Amino acid sequence: MKKKQVPSMVKDQRLVKKRRDQIVKAAVQLFNQKGYHKTTTREVAQQSGFSIGTLYEYIGSKEDILYLVCDSVYDEVVENWAQLRDENLHGLDRLKQVIEAYFRVVHDLQDEVLVMYQETKSLSGEALNYVLEKELKMKAMFEKELQKGIDEGYLHLSKEEMELACHNILVAGHMWTFRRWVIQREYTIDQYCELQLRQLLEGFKIDTNVQTNLG
Incomplete structure (x- = not known):
């Protein structure tokens, strides 16, 4: 890169x-x-x-300004994320804290993150490829954490499921800024972190008996 x-x-x-x-x-x-x-x-x-x-x-050029914005925001997100992560945690507690720390960084830098994702498409060539590679590096950080969970035996995901889970986590963070006009009226950042973690890690709670009866 x-x-x-x-x-x-x-x-x-x-x-x-x-x-x-x-x-x-x-x-x-x-x-x-x-x-x-x-x-x-x-x-x-x-x-x-x-x-x-x-x-x-x-x-x-003007595009240089946008490139500097995107490059700077990615670096700031990653640096702040690293500062919020608790390296003393292990297992599922660590995974939860890593995801929550990411959500809280997006909350702290929501104006910057919003600009970055809305305007990246206006970059071209080398600059665009560089910024997109940084996005993939963030996804790889979640892959690393999920793989730890698989290796430790408390997560059971296929490769395809793990890839999609990483995208879901990233998008859940983005949603706090992209849909803030409504999301932030309905939830505090604490509530958002708690509910997103529950849905990401536990899914929907489905009563199979009710489902069978309805079927």
């Missing part, structure tokens, strides 16, 4: 990081309000606190 090289006229890497962090923060706010395509680079520069000329000292 090769990282895209975003051009910069500035050689001081500490300054580059500082300015790009400002650009990302400003872009997330504007992309949430207006969308990527309706936001201009001049607006991003103004929101960042410097001129359009200064902006172009740190990027080469």
Whole structure:
């Protein structure tokens, strides 16, 4: 997975990081309000606190801004997720905590996550492939945790079931932001974590006797 090289006229890497962090923060706010395509680079520069000329000292194009946003958000999600995970837990308790930590990171970064998933499609070529590879790396982290459960004997999943379970976990996290206009009116993040974990790990509770009688 090769990282895209975003051009910069500035050689001081500490300054580059500082300015790009400002650009990302400003872009997330504007992309949430207006969308990527309706936001201009001049607006991003103004929101960042410097001129359009200064902006172009740190990027080469508008798409570079979106790439920096997606790259930065993925890194922040993974870093914060790692900080929330309790490495002292084992077995099913660990699996539950890993999933819950992911949901809580999405909650903390919901504006950034929403922009990332809504606007990734506007990237092209190398940048798009890089970002999609990062998504697969997140899926692989859940695969690793589920495989531990299989190896320890408390999970029983085929390869196909495990793959789908990883997608379900990722999408359950996304839903907290994509459908927040209704989900967050109905549930707190604590309730959401509890109920999602129950459904993901236990499924629906079905009374087979009732089902047979209805059939």
